Structure formats: structure tokens, C-alpha cells
Amino acid sequence: MNDSPEAGLDRDRIQSIERGFAVLLAFDEESPSPTATEVAERTGLSRPAVRRILLTLQHLGYVKVSGQRWMLTPRVLTIGQHFAATNSIIEVTQPHLLRLAERTGESASLAQLDGIDVIYIARVHARRVLSLNVDIGTRLPAHATAMGRVLAAFGGADEVDRIINEGGLPALTSRTVTDPINFRDILHQVRVDGFAIVDGELEEGFLSASAPVRDAKGAVIAAIAYSTSRARQTPEEVARDVLPILREIALDIGSDLAVLGDRPRVLALGARNTFS
Secondary structure (H helix, E strand, O other): OOOOHHHHHHHHOOHHHHHHHHHHHOOOOOOOOOEHHHHHHHHOOOHHHHHHHHHHHHHHOOEEEEOOEEEEOHHHHHHHHHHHHOOHHHHHHHHHHHHHHHHHOOEEEEEEEEOOEEEEEEEEOOOOOOOOOOOOOOEEEHHHOHHHHHHHHOOOHHHHHHHHHHHOOOOOOOOOOOOHHHHHHHHHHHHHHOOEEEEOOOOOOEEEEEEEEEOOOOOEEEEEEEEEEOOOOOHHHHHHHHHHHHHHHHHHHHHHHHHHOOOOOOOOOOOOOOOO
16 A cells, blocks of 8 residues: 555545646647647547546536637636735835836846746746746746746755756756856855846847746745846846846835735736836
8 A cells, every 4th residue: 555645645636627727728829729639639648538527617607619729718817816815015116116117127027936937926027038938927937037037046945956866957048057066156156145137048039037936934935037138238237227126116015014924915907017
């Protein structure tokens, strides 16, 4: 008999829910309106199982069908809305991101670590940066982003191991750090410096800087970032001109969170104003 913790977790998992989310996640930019057969191919589930899941999601209002093509409905946005409404950090951060964008003239973001990726939970657009199409909910590889390195550096050793072992540190450009020893050394320096600057490792010419956001107990709970283009600034200019502002605003967010506490708050309508 297997009484390991892993076996216990397997017993406690509801497979039908896992399959339902797998089907929802099969809808993306590359395949916004797949057929049931295409969903089955993307998820590895049988076509009859996919059909039952899609019909259930249709009954709940999360998908609709046109001919043989299935599409998500706006109701799926309510899942993200519930996250925003129950996490005070988003409401607190938004005006600070707007201030960062106004003071620097560039985009400002907030992200948290999710496995081997960072996921954007708040963002203020200033101008389009290169070809990256980044918005709330966007996932980017942690190893090649400034926010990912901040979150990994101040996270646990298990998170760093996961990024290295599961992600494999793939080369996204000729500048991407792919050596695990070098990557760990960089994270150590991020912990020492208290910030990260990444130059052209996610996309050629993409330059970003990030600082940690801490809660009232000093734990890093998110990362705030500034992004620009190499054509507009150098890493040295970012370090000199932007990092002081970035770190100041990160501290202000932490101070506001400490005052507010961790009470659930509703995300105000219009909170996602953008700077243009």
C-alpha cells in the first residue's frame, strides 16, 4: 500500500475538474475557436470526454458553439474578476503603476510567480514595447524576465529548482542565460542588490527592470517592473534614472498594503486606467 504524501494528493484530486480546466486552457491565441477534435488533440483527452466537458461548460455559460467550432464566452472573465476582487494588492497597486508610467513614460507591471512562469496580475500600458503583447494574465518564462528573477531570488530553493529543472532555461535570444550555475549566481546577486535588470534575454532589444514588493512582514509577494526598448534607454540609464523610482514605488505599495491589511477588497470599476 502506498501511503506517500504524493499518493494522498492523487487520491484527493478530482480528475473531472482537472480535465475541465485542461479543456478551458486549450483555448488560446493560436486556437481561439477549435473543434472538439482539436481540443481532444491538444489536451490528450478522448473525443467523447471532451464533448461531455464542452457541453457542461456550455450549460454553465463558459463556452458556446457555432457549427463545429467552440468559443469561450465573456463569462470566463469572471474567474479573473474574483481573483482581483479578493486580492487587495491589485487595487492598492494600480494607482502606483499609473504613477510609475507617468513618471517614466513607459509601461509598468505587477506579477507573481506561477510555477516556472511569471503571470501579470496588473499592468499600465504607456506604449507598445517591441512585438510583445503583454496584458493581465499574460505568462512569461521566469528565467528570462526581470520580474521572474526577482521572484525566484526571493522565493524558496524549491521554486528555483523547478524553474531550472522543469523549464530547462531555454534560449529565447542569443543573450538568454541558460547555464544553471550562472543563473543561480545571478539570483544571488539579485538578492544582494535588491533588484534585477534583464537586457535582451526575453526578446532582442527588450529591456526591463524589477524590484520586489513586500508585505507587512517583509515577505516578497510580488514584483513590480518597468519595461522599455534598447533603442530608448541603456541598462546603465535604467539603473541610474529608473531604479530609484521603481524601488520607491515598490516601498510605497508595501506601505499601503501594511495599512490596508489583507482584507478582501473589490476592484473598483475603472481601476485599469492606462497611461497614454
